[in-house]
Amino acid sequence: MSLRIVVTVKYVPDATGDRHFADDLTVDRDDVDGLLSELDEYAVEQALQISENSDDDVEITVLTVGPEDARDALRKALSMGADKAVHVEDDDLHGTDALGTSLVLAKAVEKAGYDLVISGMASTDGTMGVVPALLAERLGVPQVTLLSEVSVEDGTVRGRRDGDAASERLEASLPAVVSVTDQSGEARYPSFKGIMAAKKKPVESWDLSDLELDAEEVGLAGAWTAVDSATERPARTAGTIVKDEGEGGKQLAEYLASQKFI
Amino acid sequence: MAEVLVYVDHVDGAVRKPTLELLTLARRVGEPVAVALGDGAAETAAVLAEHGAVKVLTHEAAEYADYLVVPKVDALQAAVAAVSAGGSLAAVLVPSSAEGKEIAARLALRLGSGLITDAVDLEAGDSGPVATQSVFAASFTTKSRVSRGTAVITVKPNSAAVEAAPAAGAVEALAVSFSEQATGTKVTSRTPRESTGRPELTEAAIVVSGGRGVNGAENFAIIEALADSLGAAVGASRAAVDAGWYPHTSQVGQTGKSVSPQLYIASGISGAIQHRAGMQTSKTIVAINKDAEAPIFELVDYGVVGDLFDVVPALTEEVKARKG
Incomplete structure (x- = not known):
């Protein structure tokens, strides 16, 4: 038996940097350093663990859609231990929304061949958290998402989803789309050996024509939502800061009372 | 007047507060028609009517509890078809829970409609509803609209006040036929979260959070005592959760809950970007x-x-002394 896992990853602007919008109200990717979205490292980690715990022949492909620099995210995932990578890159993809992204990913996942897709719970820039569900809808396979625990055995994926009201145990037959949370287990650091080996691993590059997609279906023009304005939130006006000299709790209570909270 | 579908988040017929907030926003763009699914669906009607629902479409079936997300998408799609057949549909509003966003996304894709998630405000515009979102750890505010199809929008808790607005709230049975995908992911067991007796974190008017400075699980008792004196929910920073001092379900921040209470009290929290992303839109912020x-x-x-x-x-x- 073989198990083909595709891990979808995103190259995002560093959240600790000064993130901005470009003139066309898309995310400015030029002025901030990018990196593999932290939440996608958990997806790579779970793919590696499934592989390590499996008797099957497991092949892990990491897939990203993004500009040239997004290759850095693939390289990181390869150095963690993934086998190969696919980079979907096309100038016409600029400004693609979540629905468009799921279309490109669905085409790429199908072209790569898959039994299991693993994604992170959300990107750290857009933070919508809907791409895994959209991908499952497009592929017509079960959605087993937001798992804090996942395992694969005999063609069945099982996991635990911790919701607001309850913790649920889920089960579905492969092929399926899974997403994992940051509670699924710390992601490993690439070893020196892993980093060296990653340099020799294959990275394929596909454009829209390779996926039989038209430019009108994606990008800013193909987006089904429009951002009309983006305004920087005014800095909060400087508050009152007091040093506790034994009366801090009392002073704070007075402030809360003045604001009618008590 | 165009109608607006509102997806009802309820537990055995008890409607959760964010749904009532959605009704306030829905009334700005059209006539609210609520969709309630699963056990207790019909029991939601009275409270929904009090808050402005002209109609309540209900459907009860075991599938809603036994399988993940897709049965609810099928039902909402059926509701869209039912409303569109009899009139015009201005928008579909869904509470921004993890599940709510997944339902909304799959529905939008099926309808060929644009999707906006995590709106914090909604108003009527010349070309459809305009949603306000708070992005990049709340450092920017954007205004967006759906440019294709019926707007599907998820709205965060505490985005609007709950308002009384009595309406008919006529209950109608919704006809739903489940898709082939509906039974794809089985829920094999469900363990309800233990109730803390405190308000739900994302819905609370006051949140008291503890971080690294709390320095131990046992010390969270003093955070809880303050929360209880104020009738507040308890939150925790990622550092405190990662250290195992407080459950992940209480984590405030980018990978936890995003809260927007009237008052947020941060104790022993440094305020890293990961935490700020989850609390920066709070109305009043206090820190120790x-x-x-x-x-x-x-x-x-x-x-x-x-x-x-x-x-x-x-x-x-x-606080206790002042409250007497």
Whole structure:
């Protein structure tokens, strides 16, 4: 038996940097350093663990859609231990929304061949958290998402989803789309050996024509939502800061009372 | 007047507060038609009517509890078809829970409609509803609209006030036929979360959070005592959760809950970007921290530089005394 896992990853602007919008109200990717979205490292980690715990022949492909620099995210995932990578890159993809992204990913996942897709719970820039569900809808396979625990055995994926009201145990037959949370287990650091080996691993590059997609279906023009304005939130006006000299709790209570909270 | 579908989040017929907030927003763009699914669906009608629902479409079936997400998408799609057949549909509003966003996304894709998630405000516009979102850890505010199809929008808790607006709330049975995908992911067991007796974190008017400075699971008792004196929910920073001091379900921040209460009290939290992403839209922010240089003090309306083990218990006593 073989198990083909595709891990979808995103190259995002560093959240600790000064993130901005470009003139066309898309995310400015030029002025901030990018990196593999932290939440996608958990997806790579779970793919590696499934592989390590499996008797099957497991092949892990990491897939990203993004500009040239997004290759850095693939390289990181390869150095963690993934086998190969696919980079979907096309100038016409600029400004693609979540629905468009799921279309490109669905085409790429199908072209790569898959039994299991693993994604992170959300990107750290857009933070919508809907791409895994959209991908499952497009592929017509079960959605087993937001798992804090996942395992694969005999063609069945099982996991635990911790919701607001309850913790649920889920089960579905492969092929399926899974997403994992940051509670699924710390992601490993690439070893020196892993980093060296990653340099020799294959990275394929596909454009829209390779996926039989038209430019009108994606990008800013193909987006089904429009951002009309983006305004920087005014800095909060400087508050009152007091040093506790034994009366801090009392002073704070007075402030809360003045604001009618008590 | 165009109708607006509102997806009802309820537990065995008890409607959760964010759904009532959605009704307030829905009334700005059309006539609210609520969709309630699963056990207890019909029992939601009275409270929905009080808050403006002209109609309540209901459907009960075991599939909603036994399988993940897709049965609810099928039902909402059926509701869209039913409303569109008899009139015009201005928007579909869904509470921004993890599940709500997944339902909304799959529905939008099926309808060929644009999707907006995590709106914090909604108003009528010339070309459809305009949603306000708070992005990049709340450092920017954007205004967006759906440019294709019927707007599908998820709205965060605490985005609007709950308002009484009595309407008919006529209950109608919704006809739903489940798709082939509906039974793809089976829920094999469900363990309800133990109730803390405190308000739900994302819905609470006041949140008291503890971070690294709390320095141990046992010390969270003083955070809880302050929360209880104020009738508040308890939150925790990622550092406190990762250390195992407080459950992940209480984590406030980018990978946890995003909260927007009237009052947020951060105790022993430095205010890293990961935490700010989840609380920066709070109306009033108060912090207690030993380190005068902690970035959290850049956000506060009122800050106390001091030891939380002195300040928090003193505050709790003072609150109790004032409340009598």
